[in-house]
Amino acid sequence: MPTFLIQFAQFHEEFRLPELLSLAQLEKVDIKYDEADYKHIFELWGEGETYEQVHTQVKKTSDRWPKYNTCSFKFNVRAFGSTIDHKEQLDIINSFAYLGFEGPIELKNPNVQFYVLADYGFENEKELEAPRYIYMGELIATGSRDLINKYNLKKRKYLGTTSMDAELSLVMANQALAAPGKMIYDPFVGTGSFLVTCAHFGAFTLGSDIDGRQIRGKGKSGVHTNIEQYNLQGRVLDALVFDICRNPWRTQPWLDAIVTDPPYGVRAGAKKLGRHDGKALAMRTYDGVPMHTREDYYPPTKPYEMSEVLVDLLSFSAQHLVLGGRLVYWLPTVVDEYSNTDVPQHPCMKLISNSEQNFGQWSRRLITMEKVKEFDDSLLLSDSEKTEIMEKGTEDPKRPGHYLFRNKYFNFGRSTTENDRS
Known part of the structure; x- marks a missing residue:
């Protein structure tokens, strides 16, 4: 041999x-x-x-x-x-x-x-x-190192603050096993970086986001601009606007992979439908007209904490991935607080790989998981169970390194300044 x-x-x-x-x-x-690569x-x-x-x-x-x-x-x-x-x-x-x-x-x-x-x-x-x-x-x-140059962000016509580096987008597409005929979905699509790279390898791609402004872009530029730039109109199916917590998909396995970079509040904060005061959403009218029918209506949203995002992402993946389907996503964390037990788990999902990109005080980890068990309704989590998972180890051991990550990230610069002054 x-x-x-x-x-x-x-x-x-x-x-x-x-x-x-x-x-x-x-x-x-x-x-x-x-x-x-x-x-x-x-x-x-x-x-x-x-x-x-x-x-x-x-x-x-x-x-x-x-x-x-x-x-x-x-x-x-x-x-x-x-x-x-x-x-x-x-x-x-x-x-x-x-x-x-x-x-x-x-x-x-x-x-x-x-x-x-x-x-x-x-x-x-x-x-x-x-x-x-x-x-x-x-x-x-x-290897196809020329693809990094082809999809280089400096050459891309439409960008946003969260557009993913071309090389890492290609790595994620490979780890998602992107291939002709597969269906790959990004529930936090932003400017559509993963739609492009997964479609390059022949997969059909689809995305969604609660904020349609990045999808639509400004003027004549939007996600569609990049799709046309790379001539991927036949593979990138669409980018839709809705809250992933209230998605329209039937609860059945239909996705071969989910590839995403969940918003962790550094360059773009995660949001979901709801009110800051905790009151339930209700039908509201203005001059007798239902608010949600107005063209200028924008539904109220509230912050979506990183730990909750990940719990929901794994549950969604367990429900909608086919057996053998993969979830590939980024997990942000504080380096000194991270433990391997921080990586969220689900009975239907098996951890395949966990690779770190270090930025000093914080890092992000590329997590790849595979669905190994069929989902059933007994695995649905109640709100109290979700809270318990999100806040696991509130005393000993400590909460996961990604808990309240946004607050920790913006405290890095403040603590550095205080140390410099002292």
Whole structure:
């Protein structure tokens, strides 16, 4: 059985293995790994601590060589944590002359490329004269890093304060197993970043938000502008306006994935229908006309605390995802207060991965969950049960790091200023 070496992009490293495993599941490939958006994938021909060890292994693969005998080819030498000058690169390439390939050497568009990868360790380590480990193999796949440039926010025609970075949007689409024919939904759609990236991979996408202003945009620009920019009209179905707590969907499994960035009150606060004074919504009239029928009517809303948002999001996912469907979302937290037990749980949902993007005092975690059990009405939560989950551990252990996250976030700057003054 062949062995493969995967070179990851050196950015957002913590997200790479979960993304790779998601893609492997999507393509029905069984992966066993020792180490964990890849950059390159190589089929290994040889590896070792010295070039002699590498050559010994490569010479044992002579049954593969005739396949490449007349192909155009190219050899590449790459170093990690150091540099290899041009003369040494040529010496390394020439040391593989025993392969005996008779095809032309083609530097621009060869039929096949071979790589020698020399690992010198981390750049901040003491510079080494010889590599710590060496790999030699055939390049068999290159990651779609060009998509990051294609969906770069700097090139997008319509943006908002909550528009998600293109690379992370693509990572989330991969972890959601976005693929042709799947139905993917974003209940906090904002400017529609996830609609675009999930649709790129062939999925049908749909979004909603309680605030239609970001969806509609201003003037001629709105979510529809980005859909047209990327020519995704046939896959992005629509973006609707309603409160997810009072959604119009039938309670049945119909979604293959839910991909979202719940509002945590930093750049945009979460809202739901209701009144600040706690009074129930009731029919109101003005000059005898029902208020909700007026064109200028805007329904009253109240703050939607982050802990409550997450409890409702998991419950919604358990009800509307198909078995095997995935929920992919961001969980904000205070670094010093976070514990793995903070990640909300549901009897129908299984945690697949939890990766951190650290910003210093706070971070956000990309959470991927999979539906593993059918939902039934016995799993519906009462208001008191929701409150208990939201405020779990009010004494010992403490509340989850994301509880009242907005207040904590805006206290960071205040406490820093106070420390500076003292």
